[in-house]
Amino acid sequence: MMNSFAGRAAVIEPFLAMEVLERAQEMERDGIRILHLELGEPDAAPPPSVLAACARALEAGETHYTDSRGLSELRAAIAADKSRRAAVPIDARHVLVTSGTSPAMLLVFGALIEPGDEVLIPTPHYPCYPNFVRFCGGTPVFVRADPTANDAAAAGWQIDVDAVRRARSPRTRALVLGSPANPTGAIQTAETLRALAELGIPLVADEIYDGLLFDGAHAPSALACGAPVWVLDGFSKRYAMTGFRLGYVITPDEAALRTLQVMQQSLFISASHFVQRAGIAALSGGEPTRKAMVDAYQRRRTLLVDGLRALGFRVPAPPQGGFYVFADARAFDSDSRRLAFDLLERAHVAVTPGVDFGAAGEGWLRFTLSAPDAQIEEALARIGRALGRGR
Numbered sequence: 001m002m003n004s005f006a007g008r009a010a011v012i013e014p015f016l017a018m019e020v021l022e023r024a025q026e027m028e029r030d031g032i033r034i035l036h037l038e039l040g041e042p043d044a045a046p047p048p049s050v051l052a053a054c055a056r057a058l059e060a061g062e063t064h065y066t067d068s069r070g071l072s073e074l075r076a077a078i079a080a081d082k083s084r085r086a087a088v089p090i091d092a093r094h095v096l097v098t099s100g101t102s103p104a105m106l107l108v109f110g111a112l113i114e115p116g117d118e119v120l121i122p123t124p125h126y127p128c129y130p131n132f133v134r135f136c137g138g139t140p141v142f143v144r145a146d147p148t149a150n151d152a153a154a155a156g157w158q159i160d161v162d163a164v165r166r167a168r169s170p171r172t173r174a175l176v177l178g179s180p181a182n183p184t185g186a187i188q189t190a191e192t193l194r195a196l197a198e199l200g201i202p203l204v205a206d207e208i209y210d211g212l213l214f215d216g217a218h219a220p221s222a223l224a225c226g227a228p229v230w231v232l233d234g235f236s237k238r239y240a241m242t243g244f245r246l247g248y249v250i251t252p253d254e255a256a257l258r259t260l261q262v263m264q265q266s267l268f269i270s271a272s273h274f275v276q277r278a279g280i281a282a283l284s285g286g287e288p289t290r291k292a293m294v295d296a297y298q299r300r301r302t303l304l305v306d307g308l309r310a311l312g313f314r315v316p317a318p319p320q321g322g323f324y325v326f327a328d329a330r331a332f333d334s335d336s337r338r339l340a341f342d343l344l345e346r347a348h349v350a351v352t353p354g355v356d357f358g359a360a361g362e363g364w365l366r367f368t369l370s371a372p373d374a375q376i377e378e379a380l381a382r383i384g385r386a387l388g389r390g391r
């Protein structure tokens with residue numbers, strides 16, 4: 001266990017997507033045109049009503065601290081929106097507004113983890129989960145999808161509940177659940193959620209990609225599965241509001257919410273006042289923006305999945321939600337970092353190495369759907385030429 005602040009900070013691992021981006025930007029400074037398929041943010045603009053509400057709030061002087069739990073109107077609007085999506089009643093008192101899902105994660109893991117506690121993380125996983133766990137003094141324990149189902153990916157990346165049971169120990173404090181997931185775009189079924197709930201392990205459920213779903217899919221919320229739960233969600237992805245920094249935690253456990261509130265009072269005070277007004281506007285008028293993004297991602301999913309398969313990548317389970325395609329690139333190179341940097345140098349296409357998402361992602365690459373169609377087509381052509389599969 002590391003006790004010093006510097007020691008804790010040192011357990012945070014580099015984010016390879018950022019390293020790829022930083023090298024790409026260096027190349028752009030040398031005049032090279034890079035096609036960016038590595039980024040984790042929507043290419044769409046935020047809803048116009050959000051920008052207007054934010055400007056109005058600034059002009060009206062809404063530039064102060066708010067209640068540390070968030071504006072009551074926003075908490076009510078979040079509870080109503082999430083009740084509808086999760087199909088369970090949610091009380092506004094169970095919502096705490098934060099400056100993004102990331103600070104929400106810090107509050108939740110900070111409240112949950114005692115030094116030495118273990119947190120189960122199904123993998124491949126969003127790279128920051130283990131960093132938060134380690135930073136809070138815990139130990140991440142990775143759980144792979146079912147190794148006996150030869151192709152976990154083809155089985156839709158469902159969490160292997162038996163593997164979770166085996167990985168559990170007296171020190172297990174929580175299980176992290178990302179659904180729809182980054183990088184796989186997989187949705188955990190209601191059966192998987194119920195089976196996990198039966199284990200009685202508290203769930204930290206990251207539902208930030210909910211609402212960005214394909215083919216009319218529904219992503220069951222962990223709030224409906226009956227387990228002790230902390231749901232993390234936010235405005236970054238669903239309303240293209242990454243830079244606004246707005247998210248929230250929902251937990252029916254009122255004592256737990258009070259703990260988070262007390263932490264927020266000291267660590268962050270409150271989310272930004274005018275940004276919270278923008279959040280209210282997103283929930284009331286952001287639907288056309290969300291819908292347009294889903295349509296674009298769905299169209300590009302077909303373009304990218306078909307194009308990658310034609311080049312010899314394996315995409316056993318196209319994403320059901322989110323905005324990434326996770327593709328098996330082992331036909332070209334089993335070292336995803338080497339392949340990603342090679343594609344950057346030779347094809348001038350930036351993609352994220354699968355190993356960024358844990359050892360289970362080694363040999364895979366993550367491509368984003370949040371780039372214009374023409375750019376995706378050009379990237380496929382460039383990758384094909386670089387890999388000798390010229391189109």
Ligand SMILES: Cc1ncc(COP(=O)(O)O)c(C=O)c1O
Pocket residue numbers: 040099100101102103126178181182206208233234235236242246247
């Ligand atoms: C799975 C997942 N959770 C959380 C975040 C961060 O969200 P926020 O912008 O709300 O901090 C991301 C960003 O890429 C993500 O992919």
